[in-house]
Amino acid sequence: MKIIKGVDRGRTEWTARKLVEFVEDGTVNFNIDIQRGYVWKDNDKKSALIRSLILDRHVPPLYFNKVEEIYEGEDGKQRTLTIIKFLKDEFELSGLDEFTVINDDEETEEIDINGYKFSDLPECFQNAIKEYSFTICYTDNADQEEQADTFYNLNNGQALNAATMNRVKAKSKERIISLGKHKLFADALSQTALDGHVNEDMVAKAHAILNDEEVSTDAKWIRPYMRRADITSDDEFLLNEVFDRIYNIHSMIEDKKIAKRIYARTHMISSVPIVAESLNDGYSDKQMMEWFVNFFCGKKSPTTSKVYNDAAGRGTGKNSAVRKRVEEIKKDYDKYFGSVKALAS
Structure with a gap:
């Protein structure tokens, strides 16, 4: 032997x-x-x-x-x-x-x-x-x-942040790194966050929220997810389109408070599924910008939805909180664009 x-x-x-x-x-x-x-x-x-x-x-x-x-x-x-x-x-x-x-x-x-x-x-x-x-x-x-x-x-065992540990063993490391270079993250994150590869951590969370019903944004969940997640070329194309749209929407929003909320990590990741849906539904960046402004215009809380706001507080990364935020966004999106269609007809 x-x-x-x-x-x-x-x-x-x-x-x-x-x-x-x-x-x-x-x-x-x-x-x-x-x-x-x-x-x-x-x-x-x-x-x-x-x-x-x-x-x-x-x-x-x-x-x-x-x-x-x-x-x-x-x-x-x-x-x-x-x-x-x-x-x-x-x-x-x-x-x-x-x-x-x-x-x-x-x-x-x-x-x-x-x-x-x-x-x-x-x-x-x-x-x-x-x-x-x-x-x-x-x-x-x-x-x-x-x-x-x-x-x-x-x-191993030293003070590496979770994002760095995630990327080292990621199955689709090359695509995660490529997506992490999107201009959205350079615009939304501090240099310290970029140095710590938080952008790539967010790429993995964006992929997970689109593909896994049990999604959690807690480090203990996302780390093994990155090790097994297979990000395909189709996934990469869709995520680039989603990131393009979020970047474009942010640049169009004049209210600085709302624009800042769009770039908050919890809100950005929570919005990924509906941004992907809006691309399939054929809505424009301008139409989606107007919806974002309508939803994220809370006076003392981020959004107009109490359920969403509660789910964006304590236990933000838990699966139940993630799903509640996604559901509330979907509910408001359907209501908003249903009203838009009714007015148009």
Whole structure:
């Protein structure tokens, strides 16, 4: 008996200077599908990494998949980008204890570098950072599934958000990522949300609300759904049309309060089935905009439906709440357009 193992693994050493050069010339690429955006916001955390480089302390290896001569980053993006940002003077150090150094008189003294950018540091500190040696672990030509498996194993149990964990094991990952690049999400979500792949989480929820009667938007439900959901080319086409229409409707609404409600995540996902139905029914963007304004014009609550508003409160992600919101939207849609047809005749 012989175990069929994965791709070949290798190991090397790069200085921080070399790592940065490789990122700048494209030899190292962290923009692969499974990666998060830059999510390190805590300045003390970033400073602690720089401190480790200065003192030549252990820092975990960086992991890559080597495809021809390009190293695709599987783990280490946050550390790498933090170093690049510091070398470019994009943040100041904070939260650090004083450093003990030997001065030119061969005497020890304490130096406080809090508030310093890279260019403010003494030359020996700058050199220590640039010449720090990282351990580089890499695989040769791992496929997408093996890359996702590596990323998942390296990050399992750490503070990855649910959206990132969802996408790593998603069955239709490529279509989810493609749909997540729709202009709707760039317009509706903050950069922090996009960096955390909330857009792709919403794509999965939009697909689920169209295709699964047991749909829930809670993370514990959507995660296994993404692992099994098969998003077909027809599904992708329909979702793009739905996202186009929501984007167009939002751009037409003059009332800022109502426009903001349309982009709220709960309301946007709840509206997906009726937007899909309106496409099939042949209503225009303008007609649907008028319906949205009519339904989402509540004074103290999002909509004119008390049942919907209650279902958009506590327990928002539960299946029962999702179905109530969808049913209330459908009921109002039928009533509204029934009235429109009656007036037209």
